[in-house]
Amino acid sequence: xxxxxxxxxxxxxxxxxxxxxxxxxxxxxxxxxxxxxxxxxxxxxxxxxxxxxxxxxxxxxxxxxxxxxxxxxxxxxxxxxxxxxxxxxxxxxxxxxxxxxxxxxxxxxxxxxxxxxxxxxxxxxxxxxxxxxxxxxxxxxx
Numbered sequence: 001x002x003x004x005x006x007x008x009x010x011x012x013x014x015x016x017x018x019x020x021x022x023x024x025x026x027x028x029x030x031x032x033x034x035x036x037x038x039x040x041x042x043x044x045x046x047x048x049x050x051x052x053x054x055x056x057x058x059x060x061x062x063x064x065x066x067x068x069x070x071x072x073x074x075x076x077x078x079x080x081x082x083x084x085x086x087x088x089x090x091x092x093x094x095x096x097x098x099x100x101x102x103x104x105x106x107x108x109x110x111x112x113x114x115x116x117x118x119x120x121x122x123x124x125x126x127x128x129x130x131x132x133x134x135x136x137x138x139x140x141x142x
Contacts, residue, residue, distance in 0.1 A: 002034030027101035037101055044091035049121040051080055089115050096124030 004012050012020050019031035027037040035043075082088075086109035094104050096117050109115065109128075116127040 002030065002032030004032040005034070024105060027104075037104060040087065041091050041094055041101055041104065044088060045095040048092055048095055048117070048124070092117065093126055093128070096126050 007015075009020075016031070022029045022031055023037075027041070030036040084092075089109045090104050090107045093099075093107050093115065094101065096119075097103070112132050113128070114130045114132055116130065118125045118127075
């Protein structure tokens, strides 16, 4: 989040209320100097679509684009496990549901839970909130 990184939402609201309002209402806005929401959503969508198109096999990297493969991602027997920040999980949820960018702000990712995506590009199923300690197979776990 650019120069806002490490600051609370209340701190940013007190210091830059107009910039914060712009960022929360316009997905193309990046008043903090970081990545706009639209770019984050596109990056997450590309990663998911690349996974489902088979570009990642046996732990091989994708096409080498920055941000293409989240750290800690692995493939094995058709499964991917990615340990990711809540914003990445939210962006993947928006893409998997075919939701508008505005939905990003309405998704809460609970700490220490798994969000599972199964399916393929163009048809994702989403299961959210499973505690990390539970077991069960998952084609894609984010």
